[in-house]
Amino acid sequence: MEINYDTGKIVVAGGRRLSGTVRISGAKNAALVLICAATMATEPVILENVPDISDIHVLVRILSEIGLEVSWPAPGTLAVCATTAPQLPPPYQLVKKLRASNLLLGPLLARFGQAQVSLPGGCNIGVRPMDLHFKGLAALGADIRMEKGTVLASAGRLRGARIYLDFPSVGATENIMMAACLAEGQTILENVAKEPEIVDLANFLNCLGARVRGAGTDVIKIEGTDRLGGCLRYNVIPDRIEAGTYMIAAAATRGSVHLSGVISRHLEPLCAKLREAGVSVTEDEESVLVEGGGNYRPIDIKTLPYPGFPTDLQSQMMAFLSTVPGISLITENIFENRYRVADELARMGARIKVEGRLAVIEGVPALQGTQVRASDLRAGAALIIAGLMAQGRTEIYNPGYIFRGYHDIIGKLRALGAEISFQDE
Numbered sequence: 001m002e003i004n005y006d007t008g009k010i011v012v013a014g015g016r017r018l019s020g021t022v023r024i025s026g027a028k029n030a031a032l033v034l035i036c037a038a039t040m041a042t043e044p045v046i047l048e049n050v051p052d053i054s055d056i057h058v059l060v061r062i063l064s065e066i067g068l069e070v071s072w073p074a075p076g077t078l079a080v081c082a083t084t085a086p087q088l089p090p091p092y093q094l095v096k097k098l099r100a101s102n103l104l105l106g107p108l109l110a111r112f113g114q115a116q117v118s119l120p121g122g123c124n125i126g127v128r129p130m131d132l133h134f135k136g137l138a139a140l141g142a143d144i145r146m147e148k149g150t151v152l153a154s155a156g157r158l159r160g161a162r163i164y165l166d167f168p169s170v171g172a173t174e175n176i177m178m179a180a181c182l183a184e185g186q187t188i189l190e191n192v193a194k195e196p197e198i199v200d201l202a203n204f205l206n207c208l209g210a211r212v213r214g215a216g217t218d219v220i221k222i223e224g225t226d227r228l229g230g231c232l233r234y235n236v237i238p239d240r241i242e243a244g245t246y247m248i249a250a251a252a253t254r255g256s257v258h259l260s261g262v263i264s265r266h267l268e269p270l271c272a273k274l275r276e277a278g279v280s281v282t283e284d285e286e287s288v289l290v291e292g293g294g295n296y297r298p299i300d301i302k303t304l305p306y307p308g309f310p311t312d313l314q315s316q317m318m319a320f321l322s323t324v325p326g327i328s329l330i331t332e333n334i335f336e337n338r339y340r341v342a343d344e345l346a347r348m349g350a351r352i353k354v355e356g357r358l359a360v361i362e363g364v365p366a367l368q369g370t371q372v373r374a375s376d377l378r379a380g381a382a383l384i385i386a387g388l389m390a391q392g393r394t395e396i397y398n399p400g401y402i403f404r405g406y407h408d409i410i411g412k413l414r415a416l417g418a419e420i421s422f423q424d425e
């Protein structure tokens with residue numbers, strides 16, 4: 001019988017310090033975009049270190065529903081073969097579950113001359129427009145129309161262009177970068193996102209035969225090519241947000257956790273902030289040791305595009321800071337609606353005041369377990385951290401959000417000594 005993770009709850013018995021080693025999985029946000037990019041390849045692609053999470057499974061189903069060949073030759077290894085033209089549009093029931101499906105727009109348009117994706121509405125973390133994606137693809141020569149909530153894009157051969165992004169959007173950088181690989185001539189993309197997932201995408205595209213330079217800096221230059229080949233072995237980078245979540249959980253439970261299989265350079269913004277708060281963080285290239293338990297100090301955090309502090313770790317930090325003595329401040333600069341978790345933390349005894357983009361957190365001695373509700377993936381992770389710290393039992397509803405992005409979070413936390421389980425209803 002298939003377990004329905006949208007119902008049920010995660011139950012945490014608080015008060016245990018996490019200790020031991022956790023291996024970090026492949027990055028959700030890298031794997032999602034690489035799978036979309038694989039639809040541009042004219043020969044088979046094999047991706048390794050793909051996390052076993054529901055967002056990936058939804059995207060794989062979307063590709064298979066539109067007629068592409070996708071299979072799992074081994075756990076964590078995904079094969080994609082996009083030799084035939086897709087049958088569009090992808091089913092709305094699946095697309096609406098996954099905002100990242102909009103990353104198919106650039107690849108399908110560039111490879112097959114047309115693409116249709118459902119326009120994502122507002123979501124739980126705020127309004128998420130796509131104007132920058134459209135502006136970039138239009139500059140490459142695409143005709144983009146909106147019909148009944150669906151984006152219809154069509155083009156003959158795309159042409160390279162000089163494109164300036166008003167904001168370094170991750171998704172817009174990715175969509176435009178992918179499309180430009182199959183355009184005629186050179187594309188220069190300015191003020192782009194510099195996240196590690198962008199660099200991973202550029203490396204993968206180059207493995208397919210694209211010519212992308214400058215990823216990881218403000219300017220990316222792409223020499224277009226007629227076709228992209230395949231790539232029989234590409235390893236997805238480790239998930240810096242999953243890693244960060246375990247690091248914060250270690251600090252919050254005053255535990256000691258060693259993370260293996262990470263790229264510690266990607267974790268710098270978090271390492272710096274944890275150290276500022278009084279947490280001991282020791283790193284080498286591929287592992288990090290977090291030792292909590294000293295005298296913690298309050299800190300200020302501002303979320304920013306990479307290499308600034310990631311918005312995807314903001315909620316988890318809020319949970320941690322809720323028991324750090326003194327006043328901590330968080331400014332959320334990326335998504336306007338990422339403070340919904342504050343109300344749930346308040347139900348557990350946290351003192352948090354939110355005003356617009358600013359959250360003021362007054363540390364309390366302890367949180368108390370109760371029933372809470374995840375409003376998005378990272379809010380869910382934050383509530384698990386709060387539950388691990390709290391006195392008594394915490395029940396987290398809407399656990400489906402958490403399984404969208406954390407590979408085996410229950411098993412990994414149990415191996416670190418947490419008392420946590422999923423209970424189906």
Ligand code: EPU
Pocket residue numbers: 028029030032100127128129130131132133134167168169170171172193311312334335336377378405
């Ligand atoms: N924005 C625009 N116009 C656009 C695109 C974005 O105004 O055309 C704005 C957004 O409204 C937002 C800001 O730019 O205020 C940042 O959005 P961005 O496009 O950078 O984010 P995204 O590509 O939609 C990815 C991740 C998110 C992560 C953000 C920021 C994927 C699939 N998603 O989203 O991940 O929070 O970058 O780093 O890569 C998560 O994993 O929990 C998650 C939400």
